[in-house]
Amino acid sequence: SQKIEQNSEALNIQEGKTATLTCNYTNYSPAYLQWYRQDPGRGPVFLLLIRENEKEKRKERLKVTFDTTLKQSLFHITASQPADSATYLCALANQAGTALIFGKGTTLSVSS
Amino acid sequence: DVKVTQSSRYLVKRTGEKVFLECVQDMDHENMFWYRQDPGLGLRLIYFSYDVKMKEKGDIPEGYSVSREKKERFSLILESASTNQTSMYLCASSFDRVTSLGRGYTFGSGTRLTVV
Numbered sequence: 001s002q003k004i005e006q007n008s009e010a011l012n013i014q015e016g017k018t019a020t021l022t023c024n025y026t027n028y029s030p031a032y033l034q035w036y037r038q039d040p041g042r043g044p045v046f047l048l049l050i051r052e053n054e055k056e057k058r059k060e061r062l063k064v065t066f067d068t069t070l071k072q073s074l075f076h077i078t079a080s081q082p083a084d085s086a087t088y089l090c091a092l093a094n095q096a097g098t099a100l101i102f103g104k105g106t107t108l109s110v111s112s
Numbered sequence: 113d114v115k116v117t118q119s120s121r122y123l124v125k126r127t128g129e130k131v132f133l134e135c136v137q138d139m140d141h142e143n144m145f146w147y148r149q150d151p152g153l154g155l156r157l158i159y160f161s162y163d164v165k166m167k168e169k170g171d172i173p174e175g176y177s178v179s180r181e182k183k184e185r186f187s188l189i190l191e192s193a194s195t196n197q198t199s200m201y202l203c204a205s206s207f208d209r210v211t212s213l214g215r216g217y218t219f220g221s222g223t224r225l226t227v228v
Contacts, residue, residue, distance in 0.1 A: 034216055036216070036217075041221075041222070041224075042221055042222065043116075043202050043204070043219030043220050043221050043222050044155075044202075044217075044219050045219070046215070046216025046217060046218070047216075049216060089154075089155070094157075097209070098160065098162070098168065098209065099145060099157050099160050099170060100145075100157075100217060101157065101171075102147075102154055102155040103154060104152070104153070104154035105154060
């Protein structure tokens with residue numbers, strides 16, 4: 001069955017550094033992958049989608065890469081700020097293409 | 113601004129009660145979803161619907177049912193609440209069935225349900 005792994009439960013970095021979060025998947029070849037941000041006690045918020053034919057996508061300080069050979073996506077936040085502290089989730093469509101399945105998330109803490 | 117509204121932020125119910133969780137979206141989305149989120153387990157799909165009166169089981173439908181009588185409203189029903197259904201419940205909607213146009217899901221703020 002499909003499996004998504006975000007291999008760090010928590011990541012602590014200093015303000016100004018680049019945060020890099022990893023999402024790996026198995027037993028599947030998704031056409032796209034999505035990243036969401038979730039703050040405590042709130043629902044996830046959609047950030048970015050990257051398609052299988054896109055190697056890299058950028059939005060302001062965010063950069064996402066998608067390597068279908070490695071079955072991996074990397075999510076980068078450059079010049080990180082304390083306001084970037086949150087849990088970040090990756091998601092991809094189930095094999096039927098009818099709904100998203102989510103990784104367990106990585107909690108990022110940016111200290112000033 | 114588009115919105116998904118869940119009727120309650122916090123609920124406390126007794127074991128055996130029938131519980132209704134309501135979700136309303138104002139974006140004219142076809143697709144609506146119910147997930148539960150638990151520490152260490154992440155988000156798990158309970159049920160979803162891609163049209164009025166249509167429903168499909170997700171990964172963990174046991175103990176739940178759903179109702180979608182109107183396009184904008186999707187209700188999750190716990191037929192007989194049990195303590196293992198204590199969780200954060202999240203409703204979401206999307207315009208695209210396979211979200212291929214890059215708009216992603218819009219989530220509500222969640223309902224934290226405690227069954228005692």
